[in-house]
Amino acid sequence: KMNTCNHLRHVESMATLPSGAGKISHLNSVILGEDLASEENDLVFPSNHFSSQALVSSPEKYLEMYKRSIEDPAGFWSDIASTFYWKHQWNQPVFSENLDVTKGTINIEWFKGGITNICYNALDRNIDAGNGSKIALYWEGNEPDVDASLSYSQLLDKVCQLANYLKDIDVKKGDAVIIYLPMLMELPIAMLACARIGAVHSVVFAGFSAESLSQRIVDCKPKAVITCNAVRRGPKVINLKEIVDAALVESTKNGVSVDVCLTYENQSAMKREATKWQEGRDVWWQDIIPTYPTTCEVEWVDAEDPLFLLYTSGSTGKPKGVLHTTGGYMVYTATTFKYAFDYKPSDIYWCTADCGWITGHSYVTYGPLLNGASVIIFEGAPNYPDSGRCWDIVDKYKVTIFYTAPTLVRSLMRDGDEYVTRCSRKSLRVLGSVGEPINPSAWRWFFNVVGDSRCPISDTWWQTETGGFMITPLPGAWPQKPGSATFPFFGVLPVIVDEKGTEIEGECSGYLCVKNSWPGAFRTLYGDHERYETTYFKPFPGYYFSGDGCSRDKDGYHWLTGRVDDVINVSGHRIGTAEVESALVSHPKCAEAAVVGVEHEGIYAFVTLVEGVPYSEELRKELIVAVRKQIGAFAAPDKIHWAPGLPKTRSGKIMRRILRKIASKQLDELGDTSTLADPSVVDQLIELSDC
Numbered sequence: 001k002m003n004t005c006n007h008l009r010h011v012e013s014m015a016t017l018p019s020g021a022g023k024i025s026h027l028n029s030v031i032l033g034e035d036l037a038s039e040e041n042d043l044v045f046p047s048n049h050f051s052s053q054a055l056v057s058s059p060e061k062y063l064e065m066y067k068r069s070i071e072d073p074a075g076f077w078s079d080i081a082s083t084f085y086w087k088h089q090w091n092q093p094v095f096s097e098n099l100d101v102t103k104g105t106i107n108i109e110w111f112k113g114g115i116t117n118i119c120y121n122a123l124d125r126n127i128d129a130g131n132g133s134k135i136a137l138y139w140e141g142n143e144p145d146v147d148a149s150l151s152y153s154q155l156l157d158k159v160c161q162l163a164n165y166l167k168d169i170d171v172k173k174g175d176a177v178i179i180y181l182p183m184l185m186e187l188p189i190a191m192l193a194c195a196r197i198g199a200v201h202s203v204v205f206a207g208f209s210a211e212s213l214s215q216r217i218v219d220c221k222p223k224a225v226i227t228c229n230a231v232r233r234g235p236k237v238i239n240l241k242e243i244v245d246a247a248l249v250e251s252t253k254n255g256v257s258v259d260v261c262l263t264y265e266n267q268s269a270m271k272r273e274a275t276k277w278q279e280g281r282d283v284w285w286q287d288i289i290p291t292y293p294t295t296c297e298v299e300w301v302d303a304e305d306p307l308f309l310l311y312t313s314g315s316t317g318k319p320k321g322v323l324h325t326t327g328g329y330m331v332y333t334a335t336t337f338k339y340a341f342d343y344k345p346s347d348i349y350w351c352t353a354d355c356g357w358i359t360g361h362s363y364v365t366y367g368p369l370l371n372g373a374s375v376i377i378f379e380g381a382p383n384y385p386d387s388g389r390c391w392d393i394v395d396k397y398k399v400t401i402f403y404t405a406p407t408l409v410r411s412l413m414r415d416g417d418e419y420v421t422r423c424s425r426k427s428l429r430v431l432g433s434v435g436e437p438i439n440p441s442a443w444r445w446f447f448n449v450v451g452d453s454r455c456p457i458s459d460t461w462w463q464t465e466t467g468g469f470m471i472t473p474l475p476g477a478w479p480q481k482p483g484s485a486t487f488p489f490f491g492v493l494p495v496i497v498d499e500k501g502t503e504i505e506g507e508c509s510g511y512l513c514v515k516n517s518w519p520g521a522f523r524t525l526y527g528d529h530e531r532y533e534t535t536y537f538k539p540f541p542g543y544y545f546s547g548d549g550c551s552r553d554k555d556g557y558h559w560l561t562g563r564v565d566d567v568i569n570v571s572g573h574r575i576g577t578a579e580v581e582s583a584l585v586s587h588p589k590c591a592e593a594a595v596v597g598v599e600h601e602g603i604y605a606f607v608t609l610v611e612g613v614p615y616s617e618e619l620r621k622e623l624i625v626a627v628r629k630q631i632g633a634f635a636a637p638d639k640i641h642w643a644p645g646l647p648k649t650r651s652g653k654i655m656r657r658i659l660r661k662i663a664s665k666q667l668d669e670l671g672d673t674s675t676l677a678d679p680s681v682v683d684q685l686i687e688l689s690d691c
C-alpha cells in the first residue's frame with residue numbers, strides 16, 4: 001500500500017533530509033537571507049522552546065501520525081471520534097468513500113448511524129468536564145471601550161433560551177434558519193441554538209445586499225430569519241433591518257414568505273424606536289428570548305444529518321450552497337483546530353474572520369468551542385479607530401493565537417510598522433493565515449514584525465467545501481518556507497495531476513486534487529447534487545478536484561498557485577497568478593497586485609501602490625524588472641494598470657474574473673458583481689484603463 005502512496009514518500013524523504021529531522025531541535029529561530037530568487041530554499045525553523053512544548057514536536061512524530069491516518073483511517077478517526085459524546089456509536093464501516101463518479105454516485109458518509117449533537121459536544125460536554133466558568137466568548141465591540149464576555153455555562157444558558165424559542169415557533173429538526181447578524185455574541189449563539197435542536201443554519205454575511213440575501217432565502221426557504229436592527233462598522237452605521245425588510249419583500253414576490261424575523265436590538269448602533277417594524281412578523285430578541293428557560297433538551301441527530309448550509313465566497317462565479325453534516329464535520333474541525341494551532345487550554349484565540357464565512361463556522365465557532373477554547377469575537381474594523389486596533393486587542397486580551405487573512409496582513413503592512421510595534425504582542429505564540437496564497441514578503445512581515453520572529457505561521461489551505469484544514473503547517477513540527485502551506489493534515493492525501501488526470505510525482509506543478517475522503521468534506525451542493533458531481537468529481541475521475549493549482553518542491557512542500565481558471569498561458573509557459581503577484585508585491589512600493597492573462601495583451605497586472613507613492617513610468621519599469629528577476633522574462637507583465645483599489649469579495653479576495661473582463665475591455669460581460677465588497681472600485685478601474 002505504501003508504494004502507491006507517492007506523497008508519503010515525499011514526506012518521508014523530507015523527514016530524513018539533513019536539514020529536516022534530527023537537526024531541528026538544535027536550531028533556534030533562523031530566518032535565512034532575503035534572497036528572493038531562492039525563495040523556495042528559505043527554511044524558517046521553529047525555536048527549541050516552541051517545538052519542545054508542541055503537540056506534534058518533530059517531523060518524525062508527524063510522520064508517525066500521518067502514516068497511521070492514511071493506512072488505517074477508520075482506526076485513526078474512530079479513536080479521535082471516541083473522545084466526543086455519542087448517544088449511540090456509529091455503524092461499521094466508519095466511512096464510505098467512492099470518489100469515482102464513473103463507478104457510481106458520490107455519497108460520502110462518516111460515522112453513519114452515530115447519534116450525537118455538536119452543540120452538546122461544544123458546550124455541555126465541556127461544562128461537564130469542569131469548564132463551566134471558563135470564558136467561552138470574549139466580545140470586543142466596535143468602540144474600544146465596549147466589551148462583554150460569556151462563560152461556557154452562561155453561553156449554554158443563552159443558547160438554550162433561543163433554542164426553546166425556536167422550538168416554540170415550530171422550528172423543527174431539518175428546518176432551515178437564516179442568520180444575518182454582524183459579529184455579536186448572538187451570532188454564534190444563534191448557530192449553536194439551531195444545532196441544538198437539529199435545525200440547519202445558513203449564515204449570510206451581514207454585508208450582503210438585500211438581493212443576495214433574498215436569493216439565499218428563496219433557495220433554502222427558512223422558517224425564520226435572525227438579524228439585528230443595525231451595526232456600527234468603524235465610523236459607519238449600517239441599517240441591517242432595512243436590508244432584511246427589502247429581502248423579505250423580494251422573497252415573497254418569488255413565492256417564499258418568512259413568518260418570523262427575530263431582531264436583536266443593537267443599542268449602540270440604533271435604538272428600537274428608529275427601527276422600521278412589521279407587527280406580527282418582527283419580534284425583538286430582548287423582549288422574548290430572556291423569558292425562556294435556560295435549559296433545553298438536545299435533539300439527537302444522525303452523524304449524517306445536515307448541520308448547515310453555507311454559500312461559497314463567489315470569487316469564481318455564482319455562489320454554491322455547500323452542505324455540511326454533523327459528525328464528520330465535528331470531529332474534523334475540532335482536530336484540525338487543535339493540531340494546526342497547537343492548541344492548549346490556556347490559549348486565548350482570535351480569528352478575525354466573520355462567521356458569515358466558512359472560517360467563522362469552523363474556526364470561530366465550532367472548532368475552538370469543541371476544544372473548550374476562549375474565543376474573541378470582534379465586531380469592529382481592523383483600522384478603527386486606527387490601524388493598530390488588532391494589536392491593541394491582542395494586548396488587551398493577551399491573545400496567544402491570531403488567525404487572519406493575507407489581505408489584512410498586506411493592508412496593515414502598508415499602514416506601517418509603528419502601529420504594530422507600539423503594542424507589546426508578547427502573548428502571541430502562533431499566527432495563522434487563510435483565504436489566498438500569502439506572498440512571501442507579507443509572510444515575512446507577519447512573521448518578523450507582528451510575531452517578533454518568534455511565532456510559527458500556520459498557512460492553512462482549505463475551502464468552504466473541505467470543512468476544515470487540508471494542507472497546513474503543524475507549528476513545531478516542521479521548518480517553514482514563507483508562502484508554502486507545507487504538508488497535508490492527518491488523513492488527507494493530496495495529489496497533483498496533469499491535464500489528463502494522471503498523478504505527477506516529485507517536483508512538479510499541476511491541478512490539486514484529493515485522493516481520499518476526509519471527515520470534514522461537504523456532502524452535496526444544496527438542491528443540486530449533479531452540479532456537485534460535475535464541478536468537483538467529473539474533471540478528474542477518482543479524485544476530488546479543488547479547482548486550485550499547486551506545485552510541490554523538491555522537499556515535498558506544497559505551494560498553492562491560485563485557481564486553475566486563473567492560470568496564465570504565455571507561449572507554452574503556465575504561470576500561476578500568485579507567483580507574479582508575489583514578485584510584484586515584493587517591491588517595497590507595491591502594496592497589492594492582481595494579475596490576469598488577456599488574449600493578445602499577454603500578462604496584465606493591476607497594482608496598488610503603498611499609501612502616498614505616486615505612479616510613475618520609472619516605477620512601472622522597476623516592477624517589471626522585479627518579475628523578470630524573480631521568475632523570468634517570460635512572466636514579465638505586458639501591461640501595468642494602476643489600481644487605487646481592487647475588486648474584492650466581501651471576504652477580501654480578489655475577483656480576477658472581473659479584472660479579466662476589464663483588461664480585455666469586455667465591459668458588458670462583467671457578470672455577477674453582487675458579492676463584491678465595493679462595486680464602485682470597478683468603475684474607478686475602468687476609468688483608469690488608459691493611464
Ligand code: ATP
Binds near residue numbers: 318434562
Ligand atoms: P467560490 O468558490 O465561490 O469562487 P472561494 O473559493 O473564494 O469562492 P472559499 O471556499 O472561501 O471561497 O475559499 C477557498 C479558496 O481560497 C481556495 O480554493 C483557495 O483558492 C483559496 N485559499 C484559501 N486558503 C488558502 C491558502 N492558505 N493558500 C492559498 N489559497 C488559499
Ligand code: MG
Binds near residue numbers: 312463547
Ligand atoms: Mg471555491
